[in-house]
Amino acid sequence: MTTRAAFLEDIRREMARTRGLFEASTSPRPAAPQEAAEVVRRQMLERWPQALERFREEFERVAGVFHRAPSLEAVPALIGEIARERQAKRILSWSPEALGVDLGARLGGEGFVVTSAHDVDPAEGERARHREEAAAAEIGVTGADWALGETGTLILVSGRGRPRSTSLLPATHVAVFGAPQLLESLEQVGIMLEALHADPSATMSGAVINFITGPSRTADIELTLTRGVHGPKDIHAVFVEAR
Amino acid sequence: MSESSLGTPFAARARGALKDVYLQEALGIATTKFIGLRRESFEDFPQGDALRDRARAIKEATLQQLDRHLERLADNIERLGGHVHWAATGAEARDIILRLCRDKGVRMAVKSKSMATEEIELNEALEHAGVKPVETDLGEYIIQLAHEKPSHIIAPAIHKTKGQVADLFSKELGGHFEADPEVLTKVARVELRQKFLEADLGITGANFAVAETGTVVLVTNEGNGRMVTSLPRIHVAVMGMEKVIPSMTDLMVFLAILARSATGQKLSSYTTLVRGPRQPGEMEGPEEFHLILMDNGRTRQIAGTLREALYCLRCGACLNVCPVYRQIGGHAYGHTYPGPIGILLTAMLKGDASVKELAHASSLCGACKDVCPVRIDIPRMLVELRERLDTEKIAPWTERLLFGMARQMMMRPSWFRLGASVARLAQKPFARNGRLRALPLFFGKWTATRDLPAVAEKTFSERWRELGRP
Numbered sequence: 001m002t003t004r005a006a007f008l009e010d011i012r013r014e015m016a017r018t019r020g021l022f023e024a025s026t027s028p029r030p031a032a033p034q035e036a037a038e039v040v041r042r043q044m045l046e047r048w049p050q051a052l053e054r055f056r057e058e059f060e061r062v063a064g065v066f067h068r069a070p071s072l073e074a075v076p077a078l079i080g081e082i083a084r085e086r087q088a089k090r091i092l093s094w095s096p097e098a099l100g101v102d103l104g105a106r107l108g109g110e111g112f113v114v115t116s117a118h119d120v121d122p123a124e125g126e127r128a129r130h131r132e133e134a135a136a137a138e139i140g141v142t143g144a145d146w147a148l149g150e151t152g153t154l155i156l157v158s159g160r161g162r163p164r165s166t167s168l169l170p171a172t173h174v175a176v177f178g179a180p181q182l183l184e185s186l187e188q189v190g191i192m193l194e195a196l197h198a199d200p201s202a203t204m205s206g207a208v209i210n211f212i213t214g215p216s217r218t219a220d221i222e223l224t225l226t227r228g229v230h231g232p233k234d235i236h237a238v239f240v241e242a243r
Numbered sequence: 244m245s246e247s248s249l250g251t252p253f254a255a256r257a258r259g260a261l262k263d264v265y266l267q268e269a270l271g272i273a274t275t276k277f278i279g280l281r282r283e284s285f286e287d288f289p290q291g292d293a294l295r296d297r298a299r300a301i302k303e304a305t306l307q308q309l310d311r312h313l314e315r316l317a318d319n320i321e322r323l324g325g326h327v328h329w330a331a332t333g334a335e336a337r338d339i340i341l342r343l344c345r346d347k348g349v350r351m352a353v354k355s356k357s358m359a360t361e362e363i364e365l366n367e368a369l370e371h372a373g374v375k376p377v378e379t380d381l382g383e384y385i386i387q388l389a390h391e392k393p394s395h396i397i398a399p400a401i402h403k404t405k406g407q408v409a410d411l412f413s414k415e416l417g418g419h420f421e422a423d424p425e426v427l428t429k430v431a432r433v434e435l436r437q438k439f440l441e442a443d444l445g446i447t448g449a450n451f452a453v454a455e456t457g458t459v460v461l462v463t464n465e466g467n468g469r470m471v472t473s474l475p476r477i478h479v480a481v482m483g484m485e486k487v488i489p490s491m492t493d494l495m496v497f498l499a500i501l502a503r504s505a506t507g508q509k510l511s512s513y514t515t516l517v518r519g520p521r522q523p524g525e526m527e528g529p530e531e532f533h534l535i536l537m538d539n540g541r542t543r544q545i546a547g548t549l550r551e552a553l554y555c556l557r558c559g560a561c562l563n564v565c566p567v568y569r570q571i572g573g574h575a576y577g578h579t580y581p582g583p584i585g586i587l588l589t590a591m592l593k594g595d596a597s598v599k600e601l602a603h604a605s606s607l608c609g610a611c612k613d614v615c616p617v618r619i620d621i622p623r624m625l626v627e628l629r630e631r632l633d634t635e636k637i638a639p640w641t642e643r644l645l646f647g648m649a650r651q652m653m654m655r656p657s658w659f660r661l662g663a664s665v666a667r668l669a670q671k672p673f674a675r676n677g678r679l680r681a682l683p684l685f686f687g688k689w690t691a692t693r694d695l696p697a698v699a700e701k702t703f704s705e706r707w708r709e710l711g712r713p
Contacts (some may be wrong), residue, residue, distance in 0.1 A: 002538075004317065007329035010542045011310050011484075017546035024303035027492040056665060058509070087534070121524050130526045132473075135440060151509040160524030164473045190495035197456045197491060207323070211498075211514035216466040216670040219384035219506075220398060222405050223273055224424040229381055229432055230439075231466025231513070 030194055037195035040188050041180070051149035051182040052239060059150025059237055062214030063227065067238045075176055075238060076106035081142055082174060082236060083112060088138035092170055095119045095161030099143050099176060100240075117231070119161040130163065140170035144177040146192060147237065149184050153213045154237065157196070159206030167212060173232040175212075178240045253577065253600035260571040266402050270572050270705040277563040280507025281614065294499050301493050302554035306545065312454040312487045313536065323519030325532035333363035333539045333592075340365065340446070342375045343533065347477060349443040353435075355461065355468040356380035356447025358396060358557055359481045359537060361579045363590065365446070376446075377438045379467040381431050386472040388415045394573035394581070396559040397505050402572060435467070445471035445529065449482035450556070452534070453496060455490045458517055459534065462501060464512040472517050478529040480517075484536045485553040500543040504616040511662065540592045546712025548627050552587040554617040561611035561621060566603045576601060582613040583621045586622060592626060596637050602628045641685070666698045 030036035044051065056066045069075050083091060095117045096102035104114040115133045123128070134140075142162070146155040154175045158164045167173045183189055196203050216231030227233045251259075256558065260266055261709050307313055317327040330336035354360065354373055366387070369376040378387040382399035386392065393399030398406070409422035412430055420430055438501045447468060451460040459480045461468040472478050488494060502508040521528030544550055552569045562568045562582035573581035578597070580588040586601045595602075602625060630711070632638040652658045673679050674697040682690045689695055701709075 002329045002331040004329050004333060006326070007331060007536070007538065010331070010538070011313070011545065014542050014547075015307070018550070020307045021303055021550060024300040024307065026301050026304045026489045027297065027496060029490050029492045032537070062508075062512075082711065108321035117526060122526055127526055131440070134527075135436075146646065153510055157646065158525060158528070159522070161297050163526040164469070165527055168469050168473065186495040186499050190492040193494075195492040200518075204518075205522055207518045207522050207528055208521065209516040210469065211510060211516075212512070213508070213510040213514075214512050216464070217512055218381045218383065218428060218465050220380070220400055221403075221408055221424040221427055222269075223276055223398070223401070224405075226424050226428040229428050229465040229467075230379070230435065230470055 029065075029156035030191055033191065033195040033198045035189050036191045040183070040191050044180075044182055044184070044188075047184065048179045048182040051147075051184045053178070054064050054184070055147050055152055055182065055237075058149065059214075060152075062152055063150060063235070064214055065234070065236045067236060069238050071242045072101045072176075072240055075240065076103050078238060079103060079139070079174055080107050080110060080112065082172065083107075083139050086138065086172060086234075090133075090137045090170075091111055091115070091133055091141060092166050093117070093138045093141040094135035094143055094163070094166055098161040099141065101176075103141060117161045117163050117166070121160070122172065128144060131165075132171045134163065134165045137173060138171045139172045140166040140168070141174045141176065142167050144175045144181055144237075146183050146189060147175075147177050147181045147239075148186070148189055148211075149182065151213055153211050155189065156210045156212065157204060157206060158208040158210070159204060162206065164206070164208050164210070167210065168231050169231055171228060172234040172236070173212075173215075174236040174238060176238045176240060244473075253575070253604065256575040256577060257571045257604075260575040265404060266572055267570075269401055269404075270569055273395070273398060274563040274569045276505070276645070277398075277559070281504060281560055281563070282507075283339055284503040284507040284509065286340040286690055287563050290505070291500065295618060297496050297556065298500055301488060301496060301618055305488055306485070306550070306553060309484070309545065312489055313484060315456060316452055316487050316566070317536070317599060319454070320519055320534055323457055323532075324532060325457070326517040328533060328535045330535050330537045330539070332661075333537070336363050336535050336537045336539070337368045339535055340391050340481075341368060341372050341374075343477070343479065344369070344372060344444065347443065347531075349374055349477070351375045351377065351438065352444040352446050353377050353379050353382075353438055353442040353467075353471050353475060354446040355448075355471045356383050356399070357446070357481060358481055358579065359448045360446060361393065362483075362539065363481070363537070365481075368597050374444075376649055377435070377442065379435050379438070379471065380463070380465060381428060384431055384435065385411065388412070392456050392574065396580070396582070397561060398559075398648065402574070431456060437472040439467075439474045442475045443477060445475040445478045447471055447478070447480045449480050449486050450501070450535075451494060452480075452482060452487045453491055453494055453516075454487050458491075459517045460494060461515045461517065462511045462513070463515070464499075464506070464508075466513055468515050469513055471528050472515060472529070476529055477531045477533070478517070478520070479533040479535065481535045481537060483541055485536060485541055489575075501556055501558055502617040504556070504560040504614065534633045540594075544591050548631070549587055549624055551619050552584065552591055552621075552622060554619055555588065556616055558616055560614040560616065561619075564610040564614050566606055566610070568606060571604075576604070583625070583695060584615075584619065587621065587628070595628065595631055595635065598628065599632050602632055632640070660702070663698055663702055667700070670697055 060196040144154040385400040520532040679695040
């Protein structure tokens with residue numbers, strides 16, 4: 001068994017034998033990530049409309065379906081419509097706190113089975129039950145921590161009340177977001193992620209961040225593009241105008 | 244690739260590939276399509292060139308402090324409750340996984356696409372130990388059912404037709420399936436969904452690992468990488484140690500160019516950042532997270548001649564543009580990593596002698612270097628590799644003798660003139676219209692596949708003198 005010390009010792013011995021191929025440095029990181037993130041947020045207060053237009057364009061290019069909702073109030077009805085179009089009954093959702101709206105309260109009475117995550121640590125046995133519900137769900141509804149215009153990407157941070165599989169197991173994924181989530185460039189995403197990780201125990205209750213750019217896809221058989229191979233076949237973004 | 248396929252010499256494997264009509268067509272279509280998609284995606288991305296320079300600089304700078312970045316990565320993962328293993332060899336990496344399977348009672352493992360696990364031939368080892376490995380990338384799943392090996396880094400099953408896949412699924416999964424990619428993809432979805440939910444262990448590679456945050460990054464299109472890291476109770480990531488990068492800021496530079504180079508997408512469908520095992524508030528995710536950092540021949544290239552190959556992102560762009568790969572495909576190379584970069588990676592993992600034939604499977608046209616997202620100078624390293632094969636006496640003695648003689652001749656103008664005169668006489672019976680189409684003895688190897696221009700009646704210097712120039 002190779003130990004850490006021995007492994008690194010080998011590397012150091014070889015490193016000492018060369019000065020490298022050329023003089024190079026890694027990317028300069030923001031010295032004060034929280035402040036840098038604040039600067040980005042301020043910039044986007046002005047620029048979000050352009051970022052939204054770009055997001056829509058790129059999201060549709062990767063086969064996403066873009067919607068606008070005038071307010072959070074209007075979101076459940078919109079999701080009900082998406083579900084009815086697909087003759088889907090089972091809806092899985094992030095917690096009302098994480099999503100900003102309680103789908104169960106609004107859609108439960110309309111013949112839908114809505115399962116929402118909640119914001120307390122899961123109890124014994126709850127995880128197994130959640131997995132069964134997630135595997136059976138037809139529509140998964142999540143928020144988005146950021147929506148990136150440059151690539152039409154939704155970025156989701158997992159955690160309490162925000163299960164990873166809500167955007168993965170159901171055949172249809174719907175993500176709900178607003179203007180404060182819009183970003184223009186991957187560079188800005190980098191700044192946000194630096195800020196998020198400056199004190200992760202305070203900012204992250206989960207272990208996973210997913211960048212989602214369109215539906216699950218493959219071209220592994222004769223390069224024929226096919227959607228929905230493992231994850232969702234169908235992806236929707238709902239932009240909430242006022243929140 | 245298993246050693247058995249290496250029983251035949253490279254030339255014979257390449258000939259086989261050239262005679263395979265379907266493979267020829269599939270390779271042509273696939274590589275041409277990938278080239279077009281890549282070109283388009285960089286065309287409307289003016290910052291692409293500067294980002295490629297940045298990415299290259301980050302890789303070099305990371306190597307210059309590799310020990311520190313690896314320590315930081317390991318410390319962060321351990322702080323998050325993950326386990327870090329250090330594997331000097333592929334065998335050691337395999338043993339770590341097998342021991343884990345034994346200790347934790349693992350019976351089935353789901354895998355997302357990983358060249359690192361191909362490199363260590365993990366599937367064979369798992370099967371041998373009674374653990375069922377299930378490849379979940381559609382292309383990898385197809386070739387696993389067919390008991391074959393990937394033929395392209397990012398499109399492992401491009402050598403198979405939909406008809407072949409339909410027959411394979413019908414036979415292996417029971418049923419009768421139409422030769423329609425849509426139908427076949429659905430079949431695989433249902434089949435593999437069950438496996439994701441049943442498996443005890445998820446095995447992935449890593450496209451990157453961010454040292455500052457302890458994050459392993461997986462880039463996929465199908466979403467299988469997400470399944471594998473969310474559903475089984477244990478997650479093991481296997482990565483070559485050179486995949487470490489310092490920060491999230493650096494990661495964004497690579498993400499901007501990786502998918503563009505591989506498939507022409509701006510980003511792949513899913514980029515998944517995993518930080519250790521499930522946290523207490525989470526509904527799902529593995530209880531245990533293991534990262535295996537693998538050397539397997541990489542360290543000795545830090546100060547070695549193949550250092551630049553340690554920058555490789557495994558995007559596959561150099562395969563698509565390579566005139567040799569485009570003709571013979573991945574299998575003919577006979578090793579895990581095909582294409583121009585594959586020759587160098589094979590030399591890195593298995594030593595120079597393992598590529599004494601493959602080192603010549605390049606026209607040195609430089610197309611690979613032009614498309615490489617981190618601008619790896621593959622042609623330079625191939626030339627140096629060929630030189631080493633000579634100086635280390637790995638190349639056959641006939642070849643060394645011939646080239647040695649040529650060298651002596653070219654260094655002496657009088658010998659060169661004499662040689663040219665002799666050749667001019669000797670070629671008489673074979674030259675037609677300035678070409679030599681068939682030569683006797685071992686010279687015939689050259690003319691078997693291409694013409695050789697005949698030696699001209701007069702040399703350039705002779706004609707120069709006749710013109711009365713100084």
